[in-house]
Amino acid sequence: MKVEDFSSRPALGVALKVCAILLFTCMSAIIKATADEVPPGQAVFFRSFFAIPIILLWLAQRGQLSIGLKPKNPMAHVWRGAIGTTAMGLTFAxxxxxxxxxxTAIGFATPIFTVLLAAFMLGERIRIFRISAVAIGLIGVLIILWPRFGGADLDRMATIGALLILGATLLRSLVQIHLRQMVQTEHTAAIVFYFSLTASILSLMTFPFGWVVPTGSTLALLITAGLVGGVAQILVTSSYRFGAVSMLAPYDYTSMLFAIILGYFIFDELPTAMMLAGSGLVIAAGALVIWRERQLGLERGKVRAVSVPKS
Known part of the structure; x- marks a missing residue:
């Protein structure tokens, strides 16, 4: 397998990562704007299918087209696609x-759940430091979710929404575990391309379950979501060529700032004090996990570079 080239240009790496996070958040806002008209499976199809041309052009420009089209373990891509597509569908719903x-806040729990799954599935030992970080993160998740399950004014549909996002977060953690094994044999180019391909095929299977004919404006938004998602995936992948994963990982949390801004100006949404408090704990716990993994010398750069597309 061809060794991928990495160089140290941290400022460029940070710029690419932040731009990618902004685009992923914009993509989520676009999907949210179409959610009342378009079912989740159909949205997943547009998000995945229209990212493929962008990814193919990127691979061709990098001279990796042949690598990206030659998987060494096809079934690993199928499983990665099935889990990731399900996570994307739950997120869009x-x-x-x-x-x-x-x-966005609930999604911050992904690295916390990844630590737990790694312990159960891979036998990784987690000592008191990371156990403490996981405990802090889980408390933060409970604070975020409390109004949806135990608050005074329960909203049934919002409770279902919280369960869907929580399920998506767990599946994204499972994808992270799967990717740790995939990168031992699979090139990043192949992982990026075949996820979009398998997601397109799998989401197309939801056609009998209520796809709609979108209006012109909605169709334009759906295609834009796919193109934006494709560009964002390329940017986040490219960012890890110029900076260490442990240095770039904390910039994932800029998505909360972008989500608050877009939520306010587009959907007239404001985060509650409880949501911000819980998010703070989850972010702190995630940062501790990232720092500890850096201290332990765990190399997760390739996995982060091909993580599940944000939504």
Whole structure:
């Protein structure tokens, strides 16, 4: 397998990562804007299918087209696609039921759940430091979710939305575990391309379950979501060529700032004090996990570079 080239240009890496996070958040806002008209499976199809041309052009420009089209373990891509597509579908469904900042906040629990799954599935040892970080993160998640399950004014649909996003977050953590094994044999180019391909095929299977003929404006938004998602995936992948994963990972949390801004100006949404408090704990816990993994010398750059597309 061809070794991928990495160089140290941290400022460029940060710029690419932040731009990618902004585009992913914009994509989520676009999907949310179409959620009342378009079912989640159909939205997943547009998000995945229209990202493929962007990815193919990128691979051709980098001279990796042949690599990207030659998987070494096809079934690994099928499983990655099945889990990731399900996570994306749950996220898109939840976006129609919850405020954008809340969806973003719950999603911050991904690295916390990844640590737990790694312990159960891969036998990784987690000592008191990471156990403490996981505990802090789980408390933060409970604070975020409390109004949806135990608050005074329960909203049934919002509770369902919270469950959908929580399920998507767990599946994204499972994808992270799967990718740790895939990158041992599969090139990043192949992982990026075949996820979009398998997601397009799998989401197309939801056609009998209620696809709609979108209006012209909605169709334009759906195609834009796919193109924006494709560009964002390329940017986040490229960012890890110029900076260490442990240095770039904390910039994932800029998505909360972008979600608050877009949520306010587009959907008239504001985060609650409880949501912000819980998010703060989850972010702190995630940052501790990232720092500890850096201290332990765990190389996760390739996995982060091909993580599940944000939504």
């Amino acid at each position: 939840g976006l129609g039921l919850l405020p954008l900042p809340e969806v």
